[in-house]
Amino acid sequence: MTVQTADPIEFCPAAACAAAIVRLEGFIDHVTRLHAEAQVAGSPDLMAQLEAITSELILAADEARDRLAKVEAVSSAGAMAQLLAAIRDVRVRDDAERGRAKDLEAKAIGFLAEANLYDAHFCRSLSGTRLGGRLHARPAREVEAVHRMS
Numbered sequence: 001m002t003v004q005t006a007d008p009i010e011f012c013p014a015a016a017c018a019a020a021i022v023r024l025e026g027f028i029d030h031v032t033r034l035h036a037e038a039q040v041a042g043s044p045d046l047m048a049q050l051e052a053i054t055s056e057l058i059l060a061a062d063e064a065r066d067r068l069a070k071v072e073a074v075s076s077a078g079a080m081a082q083l084l085a086a087i088r089d090v091r092v093r094d095d096a097e098r099g100r101a102k103d104l105e106a107k108a109i110g111f112l113a114e115a116n117l118y119d120a121h122f123c124r125s126l127s128g129t130r131l132g133g134r135l136h137a138r139p140a141r142e143v144e145a146v147h148r149m150s
Helices: 013-041 044-070 076-092 095-114 120-127 131-136 140-149
Strands: none
Touching: 013 044, 013 076, 044 076, 044 095, 076 095
16 A cells, blocks of 8 residues: 655655654753753752753754654755755764765765756856765766767
């Protein structure tokens, strides 16, 4: 039995990972607000518990980002989520995140190129990277064949 859905998050592993990251980040923000309120109320036990919860949520979000870099997008929503995550990882300026950003960008560009939604020159101009040219450059034989046919 095939399940059909109009929601890309339900069938795209990359979009599902991105949705999990968004939920975890929302929980982190909420717990951070509770921590600030506990600090004002002067409750050190509650503050310690909330700090532990925040740490666990941050680790879970980082694991979800690692999963996002490993899964394949099967929808444009998933590919866009991977590109957005790559932008976030580049901004962190950490070696591990920078490496993960390259993986995310490669996965997203791979999907977009297969779906004919990718213009190498345009994307290279936007991203400022050379990755797109390496993934989508035509072999010299194809370029010569196209010119001969013209």
